[in-house]
Amino acid sequence: MSGQNEHHTMTLKLIVWRQSTQNGPGRFETYTARNITEHHSFLEMLDVVNEDLIKEGTDPIVFDHDCREGICGVCSQVINGVAHGGQERTTVCQLHMRKFKDGDTIYIEPWRARAFPILKDLMVDRGALDTIIQAGGYTSAHTGGAPDANAIPIPKPDAEYSMDAAECIGCGACVAACPNGAAMLFTGAKVAQLAALPQGQVEAKERALAMIKAMQECGFGNCTNHYECQAACPKDIDVKFIARLNREYLKALIG
Amino acid sequence: MILDGKCPTGPIEKTWDKHRFDMKLVNPANKRKYKILVVGTGLAGASAAASLGELGYNVEAFCYQDSPRRAHSIAAQGGINAGKNYPNDGDSIYRLFYDTIKGGDFRAREADVWRLAQVSNHIIDQCVAQGVPFARDYAGYLDNRSFGGAQVSRTFYARGQTGQQLLLGAYSALSRQIKAGTVKMFPRTEMLDLVVVDGEAKGITIRDLVTGELRCHTGDAVVLCTGGYVNVFYLSTMAMGASVTAIWKAYKKGAFFANPCYTQIHPTCIPQSGDYQSKLTLMSESLRNDGRCWVPKNRGDNRGPNEIPEEDRDYYLERKYPSFGNLAPRDIASRAAKEQCDDGRGVGPGGRGVYLDFRDAIARLGEEMIRERYGNLFEMYERITDENGYKVPMRIYPAPHYSMGGLWVDYNAMSNIPGLFVLGEANFSVHGANRLGASALMQGLADGYFVIPYTAGHYLAQTSPGSVQADHAECRKSIEDVKAENKRLLSIKGTRTVTEFMRELGTLMWNNVGMARSKEGLTETLLKIPSIREEFRQNVKVTGNGAEINQQLENAGRTADFLEFAELLCRDALHRNESCGGHFRVEYQTEDGEALRDDENFCYSAAWEFQGEDKEPELHKEPLKFREVHLAVRSYK
Numbered sequence: 001m002s003g004q005n006e007h008h009t010m011t012l013k014l015i016v017w018r019q020s021t022q023n024g025p026g027r028f029e030t031y032t033a034r035n036i037t038e039h040h041s042f043l044e045m046l047d048v049v050n051e052d053l054i055k056e057g058t059d060p061i062v063f064d065h066d067c068r069e070g071i072c073g074v075c076s077q078v079i080n081g082v083a084h085g086g087q088e089r090t091t092v093c094q095l096h097m098r099k100f101k102d103g104d105t106i107y108i109e110p111w112r113a114r115a116f117p118i119l120k121d122l123m124v125d126r127g128a129l130d131t132i133i134q135a136g137g138y139t140s141a142h143t144g145g146a147p148d149a150n151a152i153p154i155p156k157p158d159a160e161y162s163m164d165a166a167e168c169i170g171c172g173a174c175v176a177a178c179p180n181g182a183a184m185l186f187t188g189a190k191v192a193q194l195a196a197l198p199q200g201q202v203e204a205k206e207r208a209l210a211m212i213k214a215m216q217e218c219g220f221g222n223c224t225n226h227y228e229c230q231a232a233c234p235k236d237i238d239v240k241f242i243a244r245l246n247r248e249y250l251k252a253l254i255g
Numbered sequence: 256m257i258l259d260g261k262c263p264t265g266p267i268e269k270t271w272d273k274h275r276f277d278m279k280l281v282n283p284a285n286k287r288k289y290k291i292l293v294v295g296t297g298l299a300g301a302s303a304a305a306s307l308g309e310l311g312y313n314v315e316a317f318c319y320q321d322s323p324r325r326a327h328s329i330a331a332q333g334g335i336n337a338g339k340n341y342p343n344d345g346d347s348i349y350r351l352f353y354d355t356i357k358g359g360d361f362r363a364r365e366a367d368v369w370r371l372a373q374v375s376n377h378i379i380d381q382c383v384a385q386g387v388p389f390a391r392d393y394a395g396y397l398d399n400r401s402f403g404g405a406q407v408s409r410t411f412y413a414r415g416q417t418g419q420q421l422l423l424g425a426y427s428a429l430s431r432q433i434k435a436g437t438v439k440m441f442p443r444t445e446m447l448d449l450v451v452v453d454g455e456a457k458g459i460t461i462r463d464l465v466t467g468e469l470r471c472h473t474g475d476a477v478v479l480c481t482g483g484y485v486n487v488f489y490l491s492t493m494a495m496g497a498s499v500t501a502i503w504k505a506y507k508k509g510a511f512f513a514n515p516c517y518t519q520i521h522p523t524c525i526p527q528s529g530d531y532q533s534k535l536t537l538m539s540e541s542l543r544n545d546g547r548c549w550v551p552k553n554r555g556d557n558r559g560p561n562e563i564p565e566e567d568r569d570y571y572l573e574r575k576y577p578s579f580g581n582l583a584p585r586d587i588a589s590r591a592a593k594e595q596c597d598d599g600r601g602v603g604p605g606g607r608g609v610y611l612d613f614r615d616a617i618a619r620l621g622e623e624m625i626r627e628r629y630g631n632l633f634e635m636y637e638r639i640t641d642e643n644g645y646k647v648p649m650r651i652y653p654a655p656h657y658s659m660g661g662l663w664v665d666y667n668a669m670s671n672i673p674g675l676f677v678l679g680e681a682n683f684s685v686h687g688a689n690r691l692g693a694s695a696l697m698q699g700l701a702d703g704y705f706v707i708p709y710t711a712g713h714y715l716a717q718t719s720p721g722s723v724q725a726d727h728a729e730c731r732k733s734i735e736d737v738k739a740e741n742k743r744l745l746s747i748k749g750t751r752t753v754t755e756f757m758r759e760l761g762t763l764m765w766n767n768v769g770m771a772r773s774k775e776g777l778t779e780t781l782l783k784i785p786s787i788r789e790e791f792r793q794n795v796k797v798t799g800n801g802a803e804i805n806q807q808l809e810n811a812g813r814t815a816d817f818l819e820f821a822e823l824l825c826r827d828a829l830h831r832n833e834s835c836g837g838h839f840r841v842e843y844q845t846e847d848g849e850a851l852r853d854d855e856n857f858c859y860s861a862a863w864e865f866q867g868e869d870k871e872p873e874l875h876k877e878p879l880k881f882r883e884v885h886l887a888v889r890s891y892k
Contacts, residue, residue: 020803038641039528047533047754054752054807059799062806064321066494068534070635071419072325087638094638119465120804127442130322134434138427139386143306143704144377146384150341153395163388163413166420170324194386 010036010102014049016061017109019118026118028107031061038098042085043068043075045097046108062121070094070234073169076176077122078109083173083232091171091234111176115183115219126172128218129186135214136207137190139199158196165193167235174229174237180221185229187215188245189237195248205252212249258511258862258877261665262366267883268349271370274666275709279716286311288720290474291711292459294446294501296323298418298696299679300480301425302703307478308432310708312715315472316429316438317461319445319496319809324426327482327494328699331418332539333402334410335382335696337375342399346407348372354405355694356884358584359659359687360836360852362514362860365883366666367684374705375697379411381704385424389413403540403692404584404891410693415539415631421696425703445809446501447740448733449477449508449675450723456675457723460733462741464809467802469737471730473723476674476711479505480703483658483680485518487817487824488769489761491655492524492537498813499820502662502681510670511862511875513683514660515820516828519690519837520770521656522588525639526608535654536639538632540588540692543581545616545625546649548572548592550609554599560610560648571595571609575847579891586689586837586850587891589653593770594848596652603650610648617645653770657695659686659837660827663862663877667710668702671862674718676711678702683860688836741801744811749794753810756791760784760814760821768825773841777829781822788818823863823872830874833857854886 012033019026033049040048043065050060064074075092079085085095100106108122116124166189174185191208194200200207223242230239263270263277281289289312293304296318304316318326338351352372356363379397383389389411390398402410413420432438443464450458450471458473484499485491506512523543525536549570551563571591573580583591592609595601602608617625622645626633633644640650662670662677664684669676679699686694723730763783767776791814799805834843834850835857843851858879863872 037529037531040531041533041639044531044533048531051752051754054796054798055750057798060807062804066320066325066496067327067330068495069330069492069536071330071416072320072327072494074321074325089634090638094635096639096641098641123804126321130324130430130433130440130442133324133427134430138431139384140431141381141384141428142309143302143381143428143708146377146380149339149379149383149389150396152383154391155395156391156393159388159391159395162386163390163420166388166413166423167416169419170322193388197386197388199384199386 008037010097010100012036012100012103013105015105015107018061018121020120022117022119036097038096040097041068041093042079042095042097043093062123064123065093068093071169073171076111076124076171076173078111078176080107083111083176084234089234089236111172113175113181115181116172116175128220129170129172129183131218132183132187132211132214133190136203136210139194140203141199152198154197162193162196164238165189165196165241168237169235171234173232173234175220177228177232178221179226179228180224182223183215183220184223184242184245185233185237185239187211188241191248192241192244195244204248205255208245208248208252256875258663258875260364260877261667262364263666267365267369270366271373278709278713281712281716283311287313289313289715290315290721291476291478292472292474293317293478293480294459295326295480295482295681296426296429297326297328297480297482297679298422298425298699299703300326301422301429302700303478303480303678303707304438305425305428305432306704306708307711308435308437311437314432314438315441315474317441317444317446319443319464321442323429323440323442324423326422327497328422328696329419330492330494331696332415332537333541334400334412334417334693335378335421336409336693337379337411337697338372338409339376339379341397342408344407346409350407351375351409353884355685355691356687357889358689358691360689360850360889361687361854361858361881361886362517362835362879363685363687364879365881370706371685371698371701374701377705378697378700382421382424385427387413387420387424400541401544404579404582405691418696421700425700446481447504447737447812449505450729450733451508451672452723452727452729455673458730460730460737462737465804467805469734471725471734473725473727473730475715475718475720476676478676478678478707478711479662479681480678481681483661484820485655485658487761487821488655488765489757490527490532490535490765492521492535495534498816500813500816502677503816503820505662505670505672505675507865508672509865510672510675511663511864512660512823513663513860513862514688514827515824515863516831516838517659517688517836518655519585519657519659520589520653522585522592522653523611523651524654525636526603526650526652528604536635537654537656538636538651540585542611542629542632543588545628546581546611546613547615548581548588548609548611550595550600550602560602560612569595569600576891583891584689585692590770590839592653608650608652611651612648613644614648655769657690659683659688659690663860667713668706669710669714674714676707678707688838741808741812744795744797744808744815745801747793747795747797749796751794752796753807753814756787756795757810757814757817760787760818763787764821768828771839771841772828774829777825781825781829784818784822784825791815791818826872827861827863830861831857858886
């Protein structure tokens with residue numbers, strides 16, 4: 001039962017990246033997190049530290065967070081060198097302090113990638129991911145006029161494959177984890193989701209070409225098969241979708 | 256004032272078709288001359304911005320998140336309803352309409368609900384065309400499930416992530432319009448004021464959350480799609496940034512706020528574990544399809560759940576509601592859980608929890624089957640609690656989840672301020688006093704895809720475009736007002752943090768205005784809120800300045816608004832001397848503890864009008880007439 005270990009609290013040493021402006025210099029600062037229980041989420045631990053900082057009159061640590069249930073994809077921290085902290089299929093907001101122990105030192109950094117400029121402290125600008133979707137991550141179905149939803153049967157395995165790809169939450173951990181700062185898992189997931197469905201076939205070629213082009217223009221790198229992206233992905237998006245992306249791209253080039 | 260929703264008359268099944276014909280149209284060549292401001296990019300906002308952009312209007316869209324894809328619609332798990340009747344089990348548009356009226360405890364307008372049911376089928380068609388990967392059967396057709404107490408299977412779903420997939424569909428349509436140049440997107444911006452010129456909504460003042468710049472955007476119509484306000488309870492299933500701010504600012508500029516006391520408490524959430532807690536996590540209520548809710552029969556039974564034998568367990572939902580059992584609607588299931596805990600039979604830390612037990616389902620179907628159905632939910636539960644739900648019953652407790660109340664709108668989804676439209680959870684229109692499961696997604700997309708494209712045109716056809724520009728005196732004044740407010744918050748430099756105040760307000764609201772309300776508790780709360788607000792004004796501490804990313808300043812503004820709004824919620828709850836749906840007044844209940852409506856005196860929507868700071872708001876009533884569905888006691892026995 002939970003609740004039995006609530007008397008045991010942890011004290012942790014945090015080494016956190018602080019950077020007050022986008023183009024200014026950054027530095028690591030050291031803080032102490034006190035009275036942390038195993039039931040605190042990682043972000044709740046940071047809340048405790050921030051409350052202390054505010055009371056001292058120091059600017060609290062800025063970090064992106066919103067739904068705190070692992071689905072909005074906004075939380076984005078590299079913890080001890082690992083995007084989202086290393087627990088399988090888990091975003092930072094769902095990481096809990098029971099994964100740490102009293103006296104631990106924890107390094108906390110923002111996503112680091114050329115295409116994600118730091119805005120402040122741990123907050124980065126991931127607008128480049130929106131740009132990739134805007135290039136073609138959709139079907140051009142106007143509102144109204146769609147045929148009956150059951151007009152085109154879709155084999156269950158295709159629908160499941162599409163859903164596997166569609167689970168991507170757009171957090172950008174794949175980019176942060178990639179030595180090349182590539183967004184190919186992100187891009188591949190969207191291309192594969194739509195390519196697997198009849199509705200996505202019509203524009204499949206243009207989509208692959210346009211999204212790859214946008215990806216490169218945004219300053220993302222290319223895949224060299226490290227597979228760090230899938231390891232860091234909180235939704236366990238499979239690297240097979242990168243292969244699908246390459247196939248769709250080739251088909252579009254020669255087709 | 257007696258309010259009029261301007262609903263079309265005649266046979267209910269013809270109302271929307273007739274109204275669509277009666278509405279005025281904007282010439283296609285003129286549409287681009289009109290600018291529409293859409294605030295919020297959840298299901299309602301993203302679908303509205305995309306659809307209006309497609310029609311050729313000049314749209315500007317705003318969200319406080321870093322991307323429109325992150326709005327909290329994304330967190331909805333269970334599904335979306337539609338009256339398709341694909342399973343051949345007796346569903347129809349009429350039945351969906353009927354169930355929604357009854358589920359809302361007869362506190363919503365018939366015409367609005369009819370339209371919602373009518374367009375529900377088009378939503379599914381639209382989403383499939385966008386490439387939303389709904390669950391399918393082996394023939395390749397769409398799968399449906401029964402959800403939230405419905406006796407037909409009308410819920411479409413995409414694993415446990417339906418909200419996410421529908422939002423990504425709307426976001427992709429929005430992205431296409433951004434690319435096409437019809438929609439200009441402003442992420443990381445927060446609306447802090449509504450600009451009203453000569454009685455019509457003409458703009459908004461926003462703060463750029465990155466640079467801190469305050470800017471006025473003008474347009475010919477403003478569409479608020481800013482979601483719900485249950486973060487007034489501090490701990491809720493909402494996103495941390497969800498607030499009442501946008502609709503509260505509109506209220507203070509004259510928009511009526513309707514039925515603020517209708518809040519929904521969701522029965523299947525993970526209980527609170529400590530004082531540091533920042534939010535509560537919901538687990539889809541589909542879990543109740545196979546899980547059985549129980550508490551120990553005897554107070555002080557400290558045995559582990561698996562050691563408590565059958566005869567010492569109280570399956571209270573099955574006992575109280577034999578025909579619906581564990582599938583009783585949300586408000587009823589939530590109150591029943593609270594009753595057991597109030598009776599001293601709750602489980603877990605602080606005794607605020609009940610068991611949700613899969614033992615029997617696992618024995619019947621096997622662990623594999625349960626894993627297939629709910630694996631992601633069990634995983635989520637274990638991540639948060641470190642407990643294995645397959646071996647030990649889950650512990651759940653109700654948590655604030657949704658607000659049925661919101662800004663008052665007429666049949667055209669327009670508030671009493673001409674040009675100000677309100678869609679989705681931010682308005683009050685279709686769920687009455689209680690929302691049924693899988694109906695929030697339906698409403699958001701119905702409003703955005705299929706209502707506003709028509710009704711906005713009807714309004715715009717009667718206005719001339721571009722009449723107000725950003726150098727207008729009202730715009731300058733609005734910016735000055737917001738600037739002064741931010742400066743004031745930053746200059747207090749007190750000793751308590753924003754979160755401390757929000758937690759204090761939330762605890763007070765949850766205890767006195769949560770699942771059960773009394774005249775005494777509400778009166779006491781109405782006395783206490785002003786003193787918290789006053790202390791906030793004197794003693795809050797916000798670090799940093801306004802010309803940078805400042806999350807404390809953002810939270811301080813939202814908290815200041817909650818501290819005002821909470822009072823209106825209490826006032827509405829105190830005035831409504833009846834129990835209906837999510838509003839339960841302990842004085843008004845049947846002998847066996849069920850909600851007791853008073854149709855003679857309260858069959859109306861309560862719309863409150865702002866009268867000035869620290870003045871009592873004025874109540875306007877919109878009588879509800881039921882021509883199709885006869886007023887009846889909502890029984891789930």
